[in-house]
Every structure is written in structure tokens, then in C-alpha cells.
Amino acid sequence: MRKRRCEEKREITVALAGNPNVGKSTLFNSLTGMRVHTGNWAGKTVGCAAGFFETDKYRVRLVDIPGTYSLFSHSEEERIARDYISFGKSDITVVVCDSTALEQNLNLALQITEIGGRCVLALNFSDEARKKGIEVDSQRLSEILSIPVVKVVAHKKKSLDALKSLICSLYEAGDISSPRSPVYIEPIERAAGEISSVIRDTGRDGALSRWLGLRLMDADGDFFDELLSDFSREERERAEEGAARAAKILGESGISREELSDIIVERLVEDAADIAKEVTLRKGKDERDRRIDRILTGRFTAYPFMLVLLFLVFWITLSLANIPSELLSRLFVFLEGILTEVCARIGVPDVLHGALVLGVFRTLGQVVSVMLPPMVIFFPLFALLEDSGYLPRIAYNLDRPFACAGACGKQALTMCMGLGCNAVGIVGCRIIDSRRERSLAAVTNSLVPCNGRLPMMITLISVFYLFLMPRANGALTALTLMGFIVLGVAMTFLSTAILSKTLLRGERSSFIIELPPYRRPRFISVTLHSLKDKCLSVLLRAISVAAPMGLIIWIMANVYIGGESLIAAVADFLLPFGRLMGLDGVILLAFILGIPANEIVVPLIIMIYSASGAIGADMGVEAVSAVFANAGWTPVTAICATVFSLFHWPCSTSLLTVYRETKSKGLTAIAFILPTVIGILLCIFINFASKLFV
Amino acid sequence: MKMEKERCLSALSVGEEGCVRALLCDGGIRRRLLDIGLIPGTKVVCIGRSPLGDPRAYSVRGKTVAVRAVDAAKIII
Numbered sequence: 176m177r178k179r180r181c182e183e184k185r186e187i188t189v190a191l192a193g194n195p196n197v198g199k200s201t202l203f204n205s206l207t208g209m210r211v212h213t214g215n216w217a218g219k220t221v222g223c224a225a226g227f228f229e230t231d232k233y234r235v236r237l238v239d240i241p242g243t244y245s246l247f248s249h250s251e252e253e254r255i256a257r258d259y260i261s262f263g264k265s266d267i268t269v270v271v272c273d274s275t276a277l278e279q280n281l282n283l284a285l286q287i288t289e290i291g292g293r294c295v296l297a298l299n300f301s302d303e304a305r306k307k308g309i310e311v312d313s314q315r316l317s318e319i320l321s322i323p324v325v326k327v328v329a330h331k332k333k334s335l336d337a338l339k340s341l342i343c344s345l346y347e348a349g350d351i352s353s354p355r356s357p358v359y360i361e362p363i364e365r366a367a368g369e370i371s372s373v374i375r376d377t378g379r380d381g382a383l384s385r386w387l388g389l390r391l392m393d394a395d396g397d398f399f400d401e402l403l404s405d406f407s408r409e410e411r412e413r414a415e416e417g418a419a420r421a422a423k424i425l426g427e428s429g430i431s432r433e434e435l436s437d438i439i440v441e442r443l444v445e446d447a448a449d450i451a452k453e454v455t456l457r458k459g460k461d462e463r464d465r466r467i468d469r470i471l472t473g474r475f476t477a478y479p480f481m482l483v484l485l486f487l488v489f490w491i492t493l494s495l496a497n498i499p500s501e502l503l504s505r506l507f508v509f510l511e512g513i514l515t516e517v518c519a520r521i522g523v524p525d526v527l528h529g530a531l532v533l534g535v536f537r538t539l540g541q542v543v544s545v546m547l548p549p550m551v552i553f554f555p556l557f558a559l560l561e562d563s564g565y566l567p568r569i570a571y572n573l574d575r576p577f578a579c580a581g582a583c584g585k586q587a588l589t590m591c592m593g594l595g596c597n598a599v600g601i602v603g604c605r606i607i608d609s610r611r612e613r614s615l616a617a618v619t620n621s622l623v624p625c626n627g628r629l630p631m632m633i634t635l636i637s638v639f640y641l642f643l644m645p646r647a648n649g650a651l652t653a654l655t656l657m658g659f660i661v662l663g664v665a666m667t668f669l670s671t672a673i674l675s676k677t678l679l680r681g682e683r684s685s686f687i688i689e690l691p692p693y694r695r696p697r698f699i700s701v702t703l704h705s706l707k708d709k710c711l712s713v714l715l716r717a718i719s720v721a722a723p724m725g726l727i728i729w730i731m732a733n734v735y736i737g738g739e740s741l742i743a744a745v746a747d748f749l750l751p752f753g754r755l756m757g758l759d760g761v762i763l764l765a766f767i768l769g770i771p772a773n774e775i776v777v778p779l780i781i782m783i784y785s786a787s788g789a790i791g792a793d794m795g796v797e798a799v800s801a802v803f804a805n806a807g808w809t810p811v812t813a814i815c816a817t818v819f820s821l822f823h824w825p826c827s828t829s830l831l832t833v834y835r836e837t838k839s840k841g842l843t844a845i846a847f848i849l850p851t852v853i854g855i856l857l858c859i860f861i862n863f864a865s866k867l868f869v
Numbered sequence: 870m871k872m873e874k875e876r877c878l879s880a881l882s883v884g885e886e887g888c889v890r891a892l893l894c895d896g897g898i899r900r901r902l903l904d905i906g907l908i909p910g911t912k913v914v915c916i917g918r919s920p921l922g923d924p925r926a927y928s929v930r931g932k933t934v935a936v937r938a939v940d941a942a943k944i945i946i
Contacts, residue, residue, distance in 0.1 A: 201892070244901075244904040244905055245900075245904040247900060247904065252944070275931075276931045276932050277931075278930045278931050279905070279906060279930050279931060279932045282904065282906070437903065437908075440900070440903045440904065440908065441903070441908040444903070444906050444908050444911075444930075446910070448930065449904075464933070465916060465917070468917055468926070469917070472917060472919055472920060472926075473920065474918075474920050475920075477919070477920040478920060567935075571919050571924065571926070571935045572920055573920050574919065574923070574924055574935070574937070575919065575921040575922070575923050575924075576921070578923075578937065584924075648923065683939070684899040684900065685897075685937065685940045686924065686935075686936075686937050686940070687901055687902070687905065687934060687935065687936055687937075687940065688897075688935050689905075689932055689933065689934055689935075690926055690933040690934070690935055691933075692933075723889070776904070
């Protein structure tokens with residue numbers, strides 16, 4: 176049978192909306208499979224991710240909108256959601272609801288159906304609902320809301336076929352009945368009617384006109400303009416006149432602007448509660464979450480559990496990453512050999528071979544083989560924790576200490592993300608509502624070591640112990656590493672507290688988070704998606720940022736000025752500064768050149784010491800220790816180097832990310848200066864203290 | 870047996886329940902509280918406290934929400 180050529184399918188846009196934690200992203204992933212281009216790093220949707228899936232007749236463009244509790248709120252995420260949904264950028268809106276918490280979810284559903292337009296309600300977690308003894312009458316719900324309702328289990332692709340065909344048939348349906356809109360008290364209905372009748376006269380849809388009438392009564396300047404953005408001048412004047420009449424009616428009935436908002440929100444909440452009660456046939460009783468929370472958030476058990484979990488995550492990440500790192504390293508050496516062969520065969524000049532193969536390619540190899548394995552283990556682990564519902568508990572447990580430092584518990588989560596990659600942690604700061612607290616979390620993020628720095632720290636700590644005892648002790652190294660991480664966390668609190676009182680002063684924001692039900696994480700799909708996400712971004716960073724630096728390093732190492740290579744000359748220049756900090760010029764220079772990627776710092780130090788023209792292949796700790804000892808390292812040097820690796824300027828990617836997220840040069844400067852100053856001061860202190868006591 | 874004395878949400882101890890009567894805040898925080906369902910007439914149960922005592926977890930309309938004492942003090946029950 177001959178294969179039919181793919182015809183051009185009609186493209187329809189479907190928006191995926193819903194409260195946070197209802198499984199929207201899972202649904203999104205299940206529908207779009209691997210064909211996603213997402214700008215989403217944080218594991219939580221913080222921007223609109225878009226993907227595609229195909230049916231027989233259509234190519235569906237699916238947009239995953241940030242989770243929001245309502246369309247009225249003022250936070251950035253909710254504004255994005257509101258704008259997307261209200262201004263009709265999609266053909267169909269799918270509202271995803273959690274079957275186990277219908278009352279809460281229907282609030283948003285009602286706000287969306289009130290806009291009119293084509294909607295489908297997807298009742299997610301229907302398997303969980305059944306297990307908890309909750310049953311929802313989807314038929315009745317569909318009748319009440321006048322929109323199609325379908326039960327889904329987001330991670331089971333089979334259950335999504337009904338949803339897909341509903342989307343298609345809804346798109347094709349000619350006439351759609353108006354979805355439900357709650358009925359408000361008489362003065363409000365009358366006032367809204369003044370505006371909506373004017374709008375309906377312009378030819379616009381009935382449901383939309385009513386919705387515009389309700390919103391225009393309450394809208395502030397910007398929103399008002401946005402709502403009327405596609406109105407002609409004459410239409411706009413008439414709408415404004417209607418709004419004035421509406422205001423008069425409300426004034427006469429004694430309803431102020433604030434009261435209006437309250438009444439509308441309350442009506443929606445009550446309506447949602449009534450509907451939920453009517454369609455929920457059996458209400459389950461579930462104590463499981465409370466029992467788990469008694470342990471995970473209990474007075475004596477919460478913090479120990481978190482520490483143990485942290486230790487486990489690190490242990491798994493670093494021990495599992497060893498072998499792939501080794502293998503990748505060998506792969507790159509092998510590939511380099513081939514490249515060298517090829518260069519020799521086609522007669523590439525030595526300089527070019529050196530610059531491209533020994534400089535760029537080797538640096539690339541070093542960065543990828545050190546950085547990639549830990550990240551592809553850490554981030555899936557993190558994603559699993561998130562899927563299980565545990566992460567908000569971390570924010571909950573740590574909110575008090577953060578509040579005392581002038582921030583909020585969500586900073587704990589950005590710190591956790593930062594342990595994987597500081598740039599990811601900084602993007603993740605979007606989950607924090609207040610701008611001030613977001614900035615605090617972003618500029619202090621680099622105070623916790625990321626996966627790129629951990630191998631370096633492990634090496635340096637091992638070198639330290641090797642100076643003191645004949646053989647490396649894994650357990651001691653691990654414990655010391657944990658100690659350093661705790662130091663990083665402590666410094667984060669301290670800096671946050673100080674910044675809150677000085678440069679980043681301001682109002683305390685309110686902290687209200689939902690503690691979602693615990694769910695069994697879906698290991699395979701979560702891991703695969705996280706892998707794909709992270710692998711790509713890591714490789715891209717390595718190529719774009721580390722490779723050019725590799726070239727620069729090779730040039731510096733092979734250009735000679737007055738008998739000395741450029742790199743040695745600069746190292747000599749930096750010597751006095753280095754000595755002050757208990758280091759030397761070489762170490763300092765290596766950190767400076769390591770700005771694009773911390774993974775090259777230790778190889779760089781070795782390279783300069785051995786006066787070779789290129790970064791060498793990976794060595795074992797004993798060999799490294801020998802090279803350092805030869806170059807004059809003492810145990811104090813090793814400690815200072817470890818401290819500096821924890822506290823020094825953020826990598827270039829992180830700095831760029833801070834700038835991109837905050838759009839402030841000042842904040843980026845703080846992000847640069849803060850860890851640097853801490854590192855320098857601590858090193859100087861340790862250096863002088865050691866001279867006094869040792 | 871309703872207590873006529875005005876209490877705020879932060880006064881509820883674990884296991885105690887109350888009924889929202891009014892919100893003493895406005896702006897964004899008020900909207901947020903209303904959106905999660907803390908409108909007057911809603912039943913709230915305090916179901917837990919975090920390890921250091923603050924914030925506390927409350928059950929509101931089937932959902933579990935964490936609220937700081939300083940914000941819970943603005944919710945009259």
C-alpha cells in the first residue's frame with residue numbers, strides 16, 4: 176500500500192487551564208508526547224509551554240497555561256493565564272479539574288465558562304477519586320454547566336482518546352449553547368446589563384457581552400483598556416457611557432467598588448460549592464495524607480527527614496554519576512583521537528589542530544562529561560519529588576526561618592533547584608509571588624553549590640584529606656561535603672536577612688500555599704520528560720559557552736610573551752592577591768577563566784601547573800593531589816580553595832539568567848558581588864587564622 | 870453554641886474548627902484568600918502546624934492550605 180503524503184491539516188489552538196496541582200502538565204505531556212518545545216525549566220509551568228498532537232483531521236496546538244486559582248488575581252502568573260484565556264487566543268479551552276477537590280476547582284471553571292466560547296471540562300485523577308471513594312456524576316455536571324465533561328486519567332494515554340475526539344467535535348459543532356454563568360444579585364445584574372446590552376448591539380456574542388459587562392464594572396485603568404482593545408472609538412464611547420450608568424446604579428444601591436468584587440467572588444465560590452455538592456455522589460474519607468503529614472511536617476520528624484532526604488539525593492546523584500562520567504570522558508578521548516587522526520591526514524596546521532581540538536573540543540568534553548551525568552540524575556529525582564507532592568511541604572516546613580530572614584518558604588525550593596543548576600534555580604524563582612522576595616532568592620541562589628561545582632569540591636576535599644592521611648576516605652569526604660552545603664545554606668539565610676534589611680528592604684508578602692494530596696509519582700514518564708528537558712539544555716550550554724572559553728584558554732596557554740606563556744604571566748600577576756586568600760595566582764586565574772563553566776577549574780589548575788598547552792584528561796584524586804603538592808599546596812590551600820569554590824562569582828549562565836529574570840543591572844551586580852565578597856573574606860580569614868594557630 | 874467573642878483564624882489550635890466571618894485585609898491578599906474559598910460562612914478546620922509552629926495548615930472546602938499566623942490573624946472567625 177502506498178504511503179499517503181501528509182496533507183496540510185487544519186490547525187486548532189487549545190488552551191489547557193486549571194488550578195495549580197491538578198495535573199495539567201501531566202496531561203500536556205501525555206497528549207503531546209515527546210514533541211514539545213518548552214521554555215520551562217523549573218518543573219513547574221511558569222510561562223506558556225506549547226506542543227502539538229495530531230488527530231485524523233487536525234493538528235492541535237496545545238498551550239499549557241500557568242495554574243491559577245482565579246482569573247481575577249494580581250500575580251504575574253495569573254495575569255498571563257487571564258490574558259490568554261480572556262482574550263480568546265485559543266479556539267477551545269480545556270479546563271482541567273481535580274476530581275478529588277471539585278468544589279475548589281469549579282471556581283475557576285465557572286469563571287472560564289462565564290467568558291463563553293468553547294470549553295471542555297476534563298475531570299482528572301478519576302482513578303484516585305475512585306480509590307478514595309469519591310464519585311462524580313459527569314453527566315449531571317455537563318448538564319448544569321452546559322459544556323461537555325469527560326473523565327480522564329492524565330498519565331494514561333488511553334483515557335485521553337475521549338478528550339481528543341471531544342475537542343474535535345466541539346470545534347466542528349456549529350451552534351454551541353451558552354455555558355453557564357452564575358446569577359448575581361439584582362443591582363449587579365442590572366448594572367452589568369447596562370453595559371452588556373450596549374456591547375451586544377455592536378454585534379458581539381451574548382455570553383461575551385455579559386462577561387465584558389461584568390468585568391468592565393470592576394476593571395481598573397489598564398485592564399479596562401485591554402478589554403476594549405478591539406473596540407472602535409464609537410463602540411468604546413458607548414461602552415464607557417454604559418459603564419457610567421452601571422456605576423450610578425451600583426452607587427444608588429450602596430455597593431462600593433470593593434464590595435462589588437467581594438460579592439462577585441463570593442457568588443462564584445458559593446455557586447461552585449452548590450454545583451459540586453449536587454454532582455458528587457459519594458464523598459470519600461481520606462486520612463492518609465494527614466497521617467503522612469504528621470511525620471513529614473511533624474515537630475520532631477520534619478527536619479531530620481529533610482536532612483536525610485537531602486543526603487540521599489546527593490549520595491544517589493554523585494555515586495550513580497561516577498560511571499557515566501568516566502565513560503563519557505573516555506568517549507571524548509576516543510573521539511579526540513579520531514579528530515587528531517583526521518587533522519593529520521588532511522594536513523591541518525598544528526595551530527589550528529591545537530586550538531580546535533585540544534582547546535575547544537577538549538574543554539567541551541570536560542564540561543559535558545563532568546556536568547551531564549549528575550544533572551540527568553538529579554533533576555529527574557527532583558521531578559519525582561515534585562510529582563509526589565512533597566515539595567510544597569519543604570516550603571511549608573522552612574517558611575518560618577525564611578520569614579525571619581525577610582523572605583518566604585518558596586526560597587527553599589529555589590535553593591533545591593539551585594543544587595542541581597543555579598541557572599535553573601534562578602528561573603524557578605518565578606514561583607515566588609513578591610518581586611522583592613523573588614530578587615532575594617535569585618541573587619542568593621549561587622550560595623548553594625550546583626552540580627557543576629560539586630565534583631570540584633569533592634576533589635578539593637579529597638585532596639585536603641590526602642594531605643593529612645595516606646588514603647582517601649569516602650565517608651569523611653561525603654560528610655565534609657554535606658557540611659559545606661549546610662554552610663552554603665546558612666550563608667543564604669544570613670545574606671537574605673542582611674539584604675532584607677538593607678538593599679532589598681520592603682514589605683513582607685503573604686505566604687499562602689496549597690499542600691496538595693500525596694500522589695504516587697509516575698516514575699517512567701517523569702524521568703523521561705525531565706531527561707529530555709535537561710539533557711538538551713545542558714548540552715546547549717556546554718557548546719555555546721564552554722567551547723569559546725576553551726579556545727581562549729588554549730590561546731592564552733600557547734601564546735608566549737617574553738619567554739612566558741600568557742596564562743603563566745597573568746597567573747604571576749594574580750599571585751599576591753591569591754596569597755592573601757591562602758591560594759595562589761594559578762588557582763585564582765582558573766576560577767576567573769572558569770566563569771563560563773565551573774567544571775573546567777580543576778583541569779585548568781592542573782594544566783597551568785604542568786605548563787602543558789592544553790587541558791589534560793581526567794586524573795584520579797591521588798594524581799591530582801601529587802600535582803598540587805608539587806606546586807606548593809598545603810592543607811590550608813585546599814580548604815581555602817574549597818571555600819572559594821563554594822563562594823565565588825556565579826557562572827556566566829547564572830548571571831545572564833539573573834539579568835534576564837530581573838531585568839536589573841543592580842541586582843545582577845549584587846548577584847556577582849555577594850558570593851565573591853563572602854568567598855574572599857572567608858579565605859582571607861582562614862588564611863590568617865591558620866598562620867596564627869597552625 | 871457560638872462564641873460571641875471575636876477570634877481570628879490564628880487562634881485555632883490543631884483539630885479546632887471555625888467559621889469565617891470577615892476578612893480584615895484588602896488588595897491582593899484579600900483576593901487570594903477569597904479565591905481559595907475563605908468567604909464569609911466557610912467552615913475552616915486547623916489540621917496541622919509546621920515544625921516551628923508557623924505557618925499552620927487549614928482545611929478549606931476540601932483543600933489543604935498553609936497560612937502564616939500574621940495573615941491568619943486578619944481572618945475573623
